[in-house]
Amino acid sequence: MDALKKLLKHDIRFRWAFGIFSVIALMVLLSFFSPYGAREWNVVPATQPPSLQHPFGTNSMGQDIFWKLTFAVRNSMILAVIAASVSRVIAIIVGLVAGYLGGIPDRILMTVNDSFIIIPILPILILLSTILSGIPFYYLGCIIALFGWSQDARLIRSLTLSLRERTFTHTAYYSGMGMMKIVLREHLPYMVPILMATIMSNMLWAIGMEITLAVIGLAKVETPTLGVIMYWASEYNSMLTGTWWWLFFPISLSVLIFIGLYMFSTSLNRFLDPRTRLMMISERKSE
Amino acid sequence: MKQFLLIYLAPRLVQYVVVIFIGVTVAFFAPRFSPVDPVESMMAKVEGLGMTMDPESVARMKESLKDLYGLGGSLPEQYLAFWKRAVTLDFGPSLTSFPTPVSALVKRSLPWTLGLLATALGISWLLGSFLGGVAGYFESRKWSKFLEAGAMMMYPIPYFISAIAMQILLAYVFPIFPVGGAYPFGTLPEFSLGFVLSILQHAILPGLSLVLIGMGWWFLSMKAMISRVVAEDYVTFAQAGGVSSRKILFSYAMRNAILPQVTSLFMAIGSVFSGAIITEVVFNYPGLGLLLRKAIATGDYSVIMGVIVMSIVAIASAVLILDLIYPLIDPRIRRK
Amino acid sequence: MNVVSLEGLKAHYINELYGAIKTTRAVDNVSLDIRPNEILGIAGESGCGKTTLLKILSSTIKPPLKIVQGKAAFHFDGKEIEFGDEAKLDEHRWRTIAYIPQGSMHVLNPVRKIRHTFHDFLEHHVDIDRKELDRRITDYLQQLGLSAKVLNSYPHELSGGMKQRVIIGLATYLRPKLILCDEPTTALDVMVQRNIVQLLRRIQKEQGNTIVLVSHDLALHANITDRIAIMYAGKLVEIASTKQIFDRPLHPYTRLLINSLPSLDGTNELTGLSGQPPVLSDPPPGCRLHPRCPYVETRCRTEEPPLRTFGDRTAACFRISDGGECEY
Numbered sequence: 001m002d003a004l005k006k007l008l009k010h011d012i013r014f015r016w017a018f019g020i021f022s023v024i025a026l027m028v029l030l031s032f033f034s035p036y037g038a039r040e041w042n043v044v045p046a047t048q049p050p051s052l053q054h055p056f057g058t059n060s061m062g063q064d065i066f067w068k069l070t071f072a073v074r075n076s077m078i079l080a081v082i083a084a085s086v087s088r089v090i091a092i093i094v095g096l097v098a099g100y101l102g103g104i105p106d107r108i109l110m111t112v113n114d115s116f117i118i119i120p121i122l123p124i125l126i127l128l129s130t131i132l133s134g135i136p137f138y139y140l141g142c143i144i145a146l147f148g149w150s151q152d153a154r155l156i157r158s159l160t161l162s163l164r165e166r167t168f169t170h171t172a173y174y175s176g177m178g179m180m181k182i183v184l185r186e187h188l189p190y191m192v193p194i195l196m197a198t199i200m201s202n203m204l205w206a207i208g209m210e211i212t213l214a215v216i217g218l219a220k221v222e223t224p225t226l227g228v229i230m231y232w233a234s235e236y237n238s239m240l241t242g243t244w245w246w247l248f249f250p251i252s253l254s255v256l257i258f259i260g261l262y263m264f265s266t267s268l269n270r271f272l273d274p275r276t277r278l279m280m281i282s283e284r285k286s287e
Numbered sequence: 288m289k290q291f292l293l294i295y296l297a298p299r300l301v302q303y304v305v306v307i308f309i310g311v312t313v314a315f316f317a318p319r320f321s322p323v324d325p326v327e328s329m330m331a332k333v334e335g336l337g338m339t340m341d342p343e344s345v346a347r348m349k350e351s352l353k354d355l356y357g358l359g360g361s362l363p364e365q366y367l368a369f370w371k372r373a374v375t376l377d378f379g380p381s382l383t384s385f386p387t388p389v390s391a392l393v394k395r396s397l398p399w400t401l402g403l404l405a406t407a408l409g410i411s412w413l414l415g416s417f418l419g420g421v422a423g424y425f426e427s428r429k430w431s432k433f434l435e436a437g438a439m440m441m442y443p444i445p446y447f448i449s450a451i452a453m454q455i456l457l458a459y460v461f462p463i464f465p466v467g468g469a470y471p472f473g474t475l476p477e478f479s480l481g482f483v484l485s486i487l488q489h490a491i492l493p494g495l496s497l498v499l500i501g502m503g504w505w506f507l508s509m510k511a512m513i514s515r516v517v518a519e520d521y522v523t524f525a526q527a528g529g530v531s532s533r534k535i536l537f538s539y540a541m542r543n544a545i546l547p548q549v550t551s552l553f554m555a556i557g558s559v560f561s562g563a564i565i566t567e568v569v570f571n572y573p574g575l576g577l578l579l580r581k582a583i584a585t586g587d588y589s590v591i592m593g594v595i596v597m598s599i600v601a602i603a604s605a606v607l608i609l610d611l612i613y614p615l616i617d618p619r620i621r622r623k
Numbered sequence: 624m625n626v627v628s629l630e631g632l633k634a635h636y637i638n639e640l641y642g643a644i645k646t647t648r649a650v651d652n653v654s655l656d657i658r659p660n661e662i663l664g665i666a667g668e669s670g671c672g673k674t675t676l677l678k679i680l681s682s683t684i685k686p687p688l689k690i691v692q693g694k695a696a697f698h699f700d701g702k703e704i705e706f707g708d709e710a711k712l713d714e715h716r717w718r719t720i721a722y723i724p725q726g727s728m729h730v731l732n733p734v735r736k737i738r739h740t741f742h743d744f745l746e747h748h749v750d751i752d753r754k755e756l757d758r759r760i761t762d763y764l765q766q767l768g769l770s771a772k773v774l775n776s777y778p779h780e781l782s783g784g785m786k787q788r789v790i791i792g793l794a795t796y797l798r799p800k801l802i803l804c805d806e807p808t809t810a811l812d813v814m815v816q817r818n819i820v821q822l823l824r825r826i827q828k829e830q831g832n833t834i835v836l837v838s839h840d841l842a843l844h845a846n847i848t849d850r851i852a853i854m855y856a857g858k859l860v861e862i863a864s865t866k867q868i869f870d871r872p873l874h875p876y877t878r879l880l881i882n883s884l885p886s887l888d889g890t891n892e893l894t895g896l897s898g899q900p901p902v903l904s905d906p907p908p909g910c911r912l913h914p915r916c917p918y919v920e921t922r923c924r925t926e927e928p929p930l931r932t933f934g935d936r937t938a939a940c941f942r943i944s945d946g947g948e949c950e951y
Contacts, residue, residue, distance in 0.1 A: 010641040013439075111298075115306040117554050118606055122561030123579065123595040124310075128317050130583050130591060201443075208445030212565050215447055216580060230451075239459050251452060255444055262443035271641075427686075520729040527681045527724075528744045528793070529716030538743070539732050546734070618734055618777045 007271060014267040020260030024073060031070035036063065038071040038224055050245050057245035060236045065229075065249055072224040073253065075137050076207050079225065082141035083148060083206035084199045091149040091156055092195070096183060098153070099160025110157070116150035125209065129218035137210065137225050144209050152198045156191060163187045193272045200265035204258050211254065226254050295620055296611075303607045307373075310599035314592060315369045319362075326353055376600070378593035383585045389593035392578060397601070399469055400574030403490060404563040407497035408556070414498070415505025416548050420541040422506070423513025435510065442503030446496065446562035450569040453496040464492045467571035493570040497562055508551060512544040519543070546617055553606045553613075560602055624698050626801055626833045627657040627680065632693035634679055637686075647903045649675035649688070651857035654930065657801075662827060662834040664848035664865070666841060666880070668900050672857040673837045674805055680835060681722040681803050682712050699800060718748050721794035723804040730790055731778040737789055738774045744793055760796065767792050767822060784815035788822065795826050802827075804836045808843060820847055841884055845869060853877050856901050856911040863936035873938040873949060875918050910940070918942055918951035 007014040036043045042062035050057040056065040098109040128143055129135070135143075163169060163186075172182045207226065213219055214227025221228055229250045238246040326349055360368070372378055378389035419438075422431040441449075458466040465471075469489050470482065516522065517540055525535050567576030575594050582590035614620040631654055636647040649672040657663055665673045678684060679695070695706040699719050704711045712720075724730050731740060741760050742753070749756060761771045767788050778786060787807065794802055807823065808816040824847055827834055836848060844851050844865065851868045853861045853876060861874040872878040882894045898915040901907055907914055913923040923941060930939040933947030942951045 006641040111302055111305050112309065114302060114554075115309045118302075118306050118557050118603060119310045119313075120557040120560040120564075120598055120602055122564055123598055124313055124317070126579060126583065127314060127591060127595055131318050204443050208447070211445060212447045216565075216568060216583065218583070234451075239455060244455075247451070247455065251448060254448060255452075258443040258445070258448075259440055262439065266439070520724055521732045523683055524722070524724050524730050524790075525732070525743065527683045527716065527722040529713060529718075529747065530743045531747070534743055538735065538739075542734055543732070619779050 003271070007267065011267050011270075013263040017260050017263035017267060020256055021264065024077065024257060024260070027070045027073045028077060031067075031074045034067040034070055036067050038068075039222055047243055049243075056249040057243070059232065059246050060238075060241075060243065061232065065246060068224050068229060069226075069250060069253060072226045072229050072250065073257075075223060075225045076210060076227070076257075077203075079137045079141040079144075079210055080203035080206045082138055083145040083209075084202040086142055086145035087149040087202055088152070088195060088199060090145070091152040091198075092191075094149065094153040095156025096160055099157040099164065100179065100183065102161075106157070110154070113150045113153050116147065117154075121147045122209075122212065125213060126216065126218065129213050133218065134220045136220050137223055140210060140213065140219060141206065144206050148202055148205060148209075152195075152202070155194070155198065159191055159194065160187065163190060193268075197265045197268040197272060200261050200268065204261040204265075207254070207257065207261075226250055226257075291614075291620075295614065299607060299610045303603050306603040306606075307600055310603070311370065311373045311596055314595050314599075315366060373596050373600075376593075376597060378589045378596070381582075381590050382587045383582075383590075384587075389589050390597075392590060393575065393593055393597050396573060396575045396578045397597075399572060400560075400563055400567065400576065403493060403497070403567070403572065403574060404560060406490075407494045407501065407563070408552075408559050410494075411498040411501030412505050412548075412552055415502035416509045416545060417541075418502075419506035419509030420513050420544060421536070423510035423544075424517065424536050424540055426510075426514060434506065438503040438506040438510075440503075441499055442507055444500060444503075446500055447565045447569065449500050450493065450496040450566045453492050453499075454569060457492060465489050467569075469573050489572075493566045493572050496569075497559070497566055500562065501559060504555075505548070509544060509548055512547055513540055516540050516544045549609075549613060549616065553609050556605055556609075557602050560598065624659070624701070625656040626659050626699075627655075627697055627835075628695070629653055629655045630694040632679070632695050633691045634675060634684070634688060635691050636675075636688050645904050648857050648906065649903055650679065651906075652693070653854075653857075653859050655852060655859060655862070657833060657835060658850075659800075659833055660831050661849045662824075662836060662847055664844040664851040665835065665837045665854060666839065666844055666851055667854035668896075669839055670900055670903065671854045672903070673839075673854050676854070677722075677803050677805050677835065677837045679706065680801075681720065682706065682709075682716070683722075697801075717744055717794075717799065718797050719799050720801045720803070721797070721799040723790055723794045723802065723807050725806045725809060728783070728786075728810070731786060733778055735777070736774070737776055737778070737781075741774070741793060741796075745796065748797055760792075763796055764789070764792050768818075783811050784818065787811060787815075787819055791819070791822060791826070795830065795832075798830045798832070800832060802832050802834045804834060804838075806838050806840075807836070808838070808840070816843075823847065841880060853880070856906055857903055858911060858939070859930060860912070860940070861936075861938040863938075867936055873933070873936070873943050873947065874940050875916050875942070875951065876912050877938075879917075 008018060031038075040063070044054060044058045044062055044064050046058060046062040047060045048054055048058040054064050054066065056069065058064050059068075094109055094113060098106045098113075125143065125147065129140070132139070132143075168186065169182060172186060173179065177185075210219065210225055211227035211230060214221075214225060214231050215234065217231060219225065219228055219231070221231060230247065233243075233246040233250070236243070236246070238244070330345070330349065376390055380386040381389050381392055384392065415438075418434060422428075422434050425431050454466065457463050465488065467489075470476065470485050471489075474482070474485075476482065522535060522539050525539050530539075563574070564576030564579060566572070567574045568580045571577060575598060578590065579594045581587070582594065631652055632650055633648070633652055634650040636649055638645045638647075651672070653676065665676060667673050675688065678688065679690065684690065690706065697704045697706075697712075697715070697720070699715060704715065706712075731737070735743075738757065738760075742756070745756065745760075751759075757774065761774055764773060765771065769785060769788050769792070773781065773785065773789065781789065791807075804823070808819050811819065820843065823834065823836075826832070836844070838844060848865050850862065850864050852859055853868070853874065855876050861868070861872070861877050863873070868877060869881060872881055876896075879894065879896050883896065896915060901911055901914070908927075909925045910916070910919075910923040910928050913919045916923065920941060926941075928939045928941045930937050931943070931945075933943070933945075936947070942949065944950050
């Protein structure tokens with residue numbers, strides 16, 4: 001709580017991120033009170049520009065874009081959280097195993113890891129989504145996760161390598177603590193804050209992926225997500241027909257989410273930077 | 288020299304083989320792990336397009352689809368057969384543009400993607416790294432902070448969003464550039480100044496949307512790198528020695544910070560390729576992305592497989608070639 | 624005329640983090656004159672501010688380090704140049720003031736040949752064509768015991784000792800008046816250390832420069848310096864000739880430092896200093912040594928001892944009589 005106060009007071013980026021995040025949270029909350037169902041058609045007059053009654057306008061399918069977006073934000077955020085958590089699990093396992101075993105297993109794992117960085121992911125995701133055509137967004141989150149762990153596995157491996165050489169590791173090891181236990185009890189807590197920052201950037205990547213796949217028509221087009229809304233807008237040629245609000249609001253909202261998540265992750269990163277932390281510790285000591 | 292081959296070259300060749308191996312294997316197994324029967328799902332798609340077929344041709348099509356998926360024979364046999372196709376880059380004829388072979392379709396689209404990708408990647412890397420380097424060196428200046436804020440706004444935006452925003456802004460709202468395509472609709476490619484200019488004009492928007500996003504990232508990573516390098520002893524030493532600040536900026540700070548930047552360029556080719564594909568879809572640009580998009584819409588499985596495997600091979604090769612050039616700019620690797 | 628004069632110099636590292644300001648008083652109220660043609664040693668434990676003092680002397684002050692108070696000036700050719708006068712200082716950088724950093728691995732640009740590094744450092748000061756310059760540099764490096772091949776090498780191809788010779792060559796080629804050395808021999812093995820020290824002394828004899836040498840290694844000071852300034856927790860506690868310091872240290876801290884050194888015959892009893900040096904962002908009140916000083920008195924805990932002069936030497940301790948005798 002103290003950290004939150006500090007960040008809010010002295011970090012502009014965090015203030016922005018916090019503001020944007022509050023908007024997102026509000027929209028997710030509002031989705032539960034939506035007067036229209038997530039999948040209902042023709043419930044409002046079609047193709048109306050923004051007005052007091054429909055602040056973001058309505059689309060050609062007779063849906064209110066604002067309320068539609070509340071569902072979309074909720075679903076996209078759920079997808080992002082699923083993708084980020086699943087990929088974190090994979091990254092932690094790969095990173096820890098490579099870092100602790102070292103030697104040949106490490107080399108093999110890292111070669112595989114780097115291959116996943118080099119391979120263009122989008123075509124493969126497209127292939128998968130084509131075959132599974134129209135899968136629900138939470139499955140899509142899991143599939144995206146399968147390809148989104150490699151960067152962070154590398155990060156965790158290098159963290160592990162440095163933690164493994166610390167004195168306290170040796171002390172614990174020679175006093176008879178099992179390596180498994182040391183990893184879970186002593187090392188994982190060190191990594192959790194750093195993982196937090198990577199979760200944010202992974203979430204924004206996953207949302208972007210979903211939008212991309214949905215727009216090509218590979219998502220389940222009945223369930224609203226940010227991508228699905230844009231898909232329908234482009235299916236109805238909203239730019240050519242002049243219904244600009246149909247694309248403008250979802251795009252602005254996603255841009256806002258991306259920037260918010262990114263600022264969150266950078267300001268967290270700065271807050272958790274070992275050098276910054278060191279300064280805060282020595283400052284506490286002198287207080 | 289022998290040591291150089293062993294320490295530097297060998298792991299990179301291994302990496303090259305592994306990338307292709309993993310890519311092809313994933314492409315092979317993906318359809319097999321799916322709960323949906325790919326043949327049935329493709330058939331449904333083809334029928335959904337409104338084609339009416341007699342039962343005999345349905346059966347024939349099912350057979351040929353099975354053959355394409357490599358679903359005939361045992362799993363190891365299928366896998367080997369798939370590899371044979373991947374190695375010879377022969378994915379049979381396209382289903383929708385029968386009997387044009389897939390490789391011919393890819394060959395036709397590849398230059399557009401390569402041109403767009405290489406130019407955009409080159410420009411964004413050079414410009415982003417340069418600006419990031421200068422901004423990192425003059426960290427406390429106003430313009431440096433301003434540029435950083437801009438980069439932070441650009442970098443997290445996905446390629447699709449930037450492409451569609453560019454299109455809306457500069458093709459619909461302010462119709463400065465063409466909405467899509469690679470050259471005016473209805474014209475035939477020819478070697479004339481006018482045609483080349485119109486190709487450039489059509490390439491600007493897709494290129495710009497790729498460049499802006501890419502620049503954000505290269506700027507931020509170079510700036511972070513520079514602030515680390517500036518704290519290095521050799522920079523402090525040169526400053527105490529009165530070496531001109533232009534020289535310190537370029538020959539000391541930037542020259543050292545560019546090395547990791549080059550390595551991350553290699554690693555980024557894959558994801559920028561993904562960006563190029565989606566940008567092509569938005570702008571109707573006749574590259575691999577559009578080919579893929581059309582293949583998905585028509586269920587042309589052989590084209591999808593062909594594009595995926597060939598793009599993996601192409602990108603792995605590009606990374607390998609760049610890796611081989613890298614020792615030229617890092618003397619430490621050259622002499623080891 | 625003194626080459627450098629410092630008067631009540633205060634330089635602090637000022638860091639701001641999430642609203643909290645942290646001030647590290649690395650150099651606190653230091654007054655010091657550096658005389659021509661002398662080798663002045665600055666000694667003390669790590670973290671006592673000696674490297675910061677050298678940073679100030681070499682005019683490579685970067686934020687968060689800031690000079691907050693005091694007067695500091697160079698005197699070259701009868702002209703006074705105040706610290707911070709960047710335009711005037713730039714003229715003198717390397718031609719008059721040279722700097723030899725810690726003998727670490729990263730002082731030379733790793734992707735630049737030694738030849739080009741030499742060109743970078745000398746191009747404003749010599750007005751001859753590159754070929755002739757290269758010939759002269761080769762000659763000079765040979766005098767320092769380096770082969771001509773070095774010029775075309777990258778730093779990673781040289782050993783630590785060779786690199787340090789290259790750096791000394793870079794620093795002394797223009798025969799500067801003032802050479803600032805920061806731990807020039809750490810990270811080198813003992814035999815190489817000896818060679819480097821001899822080289823520095825030889826150069827000083829030939830060129831008549833003033834050398835300021837910062838090191839925690841008292842043996843090195845005994846070997847090479849004329850005068851030693853002892854620093855503790857950002858303050859100067861004693862300044863005297865090398866002979867005086869080793870024969871008859873006045874300040875308890877100096878005495879403790881010397882007693883922690885083994886003598887050649889190994890007969891003396893070694894006593895170390897207990898405890899840790901204070902955190903410079905929060906130094907103790909009174910005399911900064913008092914928590915660790917075995918001779919501490921009541922007023923040491925509250926009052927700060929001023930630097931007093933005893934004949935030709937100075938020290939800051941209450942327990943020295945006006946006649947310059949230790950009263951402990």
